[in-house]
Amino acid sequence: MTKFVASNRTRDTQTTERMVAPYTPVELESLVGRYGSPLMIIDCDTIRSQYRALQAALPGVGLHYALKPLPELAVVKTLKDMGCFFDLASSGEVDLVRRAGVAPERCIHTHPIKTDSDIRDAIRFGVRTFVADNVCELGKFVRHRKRCDILIRLSFRAEDTPIDLSKKFGCEPHAALGLLDTAKRLGLHVVGFSFHVGSQTATPVTYVHAIQTCIELINSARAAGHTGLSILDIGGGFPVDYRQPVMGIEEFCAPIREALGAMPGGVRVIAEPGRFIAAPSGTCVSTVVGRAERNDRWWFYLDDGVYGSFSGQIYDHACYPIDCLRTDAERVPAVLAGPTCDSIDVIDEHIELPLLEPGDLVVGRMMGAYNSACATDFNFIPRARVLAINVMADATVSAA
Ligand SMILES: Cc1ncc(COP(=O)(O)O)c(C=O)c1O
Numbered sequence: 001m002t003k004f005v006a007s008n009r010t011r012d013t014q015t016t017e018r019m020v021a022p023y024t025p026v027e028l029e030s031l032v033g034r035y036g037s038p039l040m041i042i043d044c045d046t047i048r049s050q051y052r053a054l055q056a057a058l059p060g061v062g063l064h065y066a067l068k069p070l071p072e073l074a075v076v077k078t079l080k081d082m083g084c085f086f087d088l089a090s091s092g093e094v095d096l097v098r099r100a101g102v103a104p105e106r107c108i109h110t111h112p113i114k115t116d117s118d119i120r121d122a123i124r125f126g127v128r129t130f131v132a133d134n135v136c137e138l139g140k141f142v143r144h145r146k147r148c149d150i151l152i153r154l155s156f157r158a159e160d161t162p163i164d165l166s167k168k169f170g171c172e173p174h175a176a177l178g179l180l181d182t183a184k185r186l187g188l189h190v191v192g193f194s195f196h197v198g199s200q201t202a203t204p205v206t207y208v209h210a211i212q213t214c215i216e217l218i219n220s221a222r223a224a225g226h227t228g229l230s231i232l233d234i235g236g237g238f239p240v241d242y243r244q245p246v247m248g249i250e251e252f253c254a255p256i257r258e259a260l261g262a263m264p265g266g267v268r269v270i271a272e273p274g275r276f277i278a279a280p281s282g283t284c285v286s287t288v289v290g291r292a293e294r295n296d297r298w299w300f301y302l303d304d305g306v307y308g309s310f311s312g313q314i315y316d317h318a319c320y321p322i323d324c325l326r327t328d329a330e331r332v333p334a335v336l337a338g339p340t341c342d343s344i345d346v347i348d349e350h351i352e353l354p355l356l357e358p359g360d361l362v363v364g365r366m367m368g369a370y371n372s373a374c375a376t377d378f379n380f381i382p383r384a385r386v387l388a389i390n391v392m393a394d395a396t397v398s399a400a
Helices: 025-035 043-056 074-084 091-101 117-125 135-139 141-148 173-185 204-225 249-260 275-281 309-315
Strands: 002-009 039-043 064-065 084-088 107-108 127-133 149-154 190-195 229-231 270-271 280-294 297-302 322-324 332-337 346-353 359-364 385-391
Touching: 002 091, 025 039, 025 280, 025 359, 025 385, 039 043, 043 064, 043 074, 043 249, 043 280, 043 385, 074 091, 074 275, 074 385, 084 091, 091 107, 107 117, 117 127, 117 141, 135 173, 141 359, 149 173, 149 204, 173 190, 173 204, 204 249, 275 280, 280 309, 297 309, 297 346, 322 332, 322 346
Parallel strands: 039 385, 064 084, 064 270, 084 107, 107 127, 127 149, 149 190, 190 229, 229 270, 297 332
Antiparallel strands: 002 385, 039 280, 280 297, 280 359, 322 359, 332 346
C-alpha cells in the first residue's frame, strides 16, 4: 500500500492509505482532521512528474536535485528511486542524503563558500566534486587535493530573475582562465565550469549566453593546456507558475538544448534544479483562528503565516495562489494575516474571500519550494507539519 509520511522534526512518522491530488475539500478536511493544522502536503507523484518533465526537456543532462528548497527525506528517496543525482550545500544536506541511502557518487557539493568542516563532512561521506569561485576558496582544497575535483562557478547576471544569485557568487568570465592557472599552480584538479543564472528566471536568454560563453572558455582553456575540463553545470533557476503563468518547460528549454548542441566533445552537462521539481508538489492548508473588521475591511487570521509556510513570500519573492474551501458566491475585500504578533506577518492585503469564520480552511498551492524549508517557530508558534503523500510503497521513510 502506498504510504503517507508525516514529519516536522519533532513528531513520529505516520502513514495512511493513498490519496491523489488535486485534492477535494473533503480530502483536505480529512487530512487536517487527522494530522492537524497547519499542514504542508507534499505529493511525491508531482515530484516524479516534474522530474520527468525536466528530463524530457533536457535530454542527456544529468539532473542533480538541489535539496535546499525542500529538504525532505521522502522527496530525496522518491528522486533517488527515479535515478536522480543530488546537489548539496551544507553538512545537514549531506546528512539527509546519507539517511536516504543515496550513494555519494550521485552527489556534488555546490556551495561556493564553505567552512572547512563542510568540506571535510562531504569528503568523509564520499562527495568528490565541489564548487569554488575565488582564490581563498581554492586554498581550502589544497590539503584535500587528491580527493577533490573542482568546478569554477561563473557569474552571469540575468535581468529577468527576482533572485539574482550572480551578484553574490561567481567569478567574472574574463577572470576564469586566471583562476584556472591559479588552481593548476596549487595542484588542484579543475574539471569544469558551473553557473546559476538566478531562480524563477523568466526566459532562457541568460542560460544561452552563459552556455555560449562557457563553450568559448572551455575551448580557450583547453588550448592553453587545461585538459581536464569535462563538465558544464548549468545550475537551477527553471521557473514555475505561481499567480503569474510562465513559459512551459519544453518551450523554455528549447533554446538551451540548441545552445548545448555546440558543446565541444568530452563535456558532460549537468543541472541543479530545485524549485521546478519541488514547488508544484506542495499544498499548504491552514485554519482561520480569528477575524476582525478594521477600517471597512475584514481581517482573517490564520494559524500559518510569513514566519511559517508563507516564508517564501518574504525570502523568495513569490506570490502563491490562495483560496478557501468555502464556496459562498458572495466575497468581501479581505486581508489574510498570519498568527504572530508582528505586523509584517500579513499574507495578502488585497484578496476577496467569503466571510470566513474560525475553523474555515485556507489553501495555498505551488508551495513546495522555499517555504517549509525557511519556516520558523517565531513566537513559539509551531511551523506546519509536513505530510508526504504518494510515497512509493517500498519506501521505508522515518520522520525527518
Ligand atoms: C547553487 C545552487 N544550485 C541550485 C539551486 C536551486 O535553484 P532553483 O531552485 O532556482 O532551481 C540554488 C538556489 O539557490 C543554488 O544556490
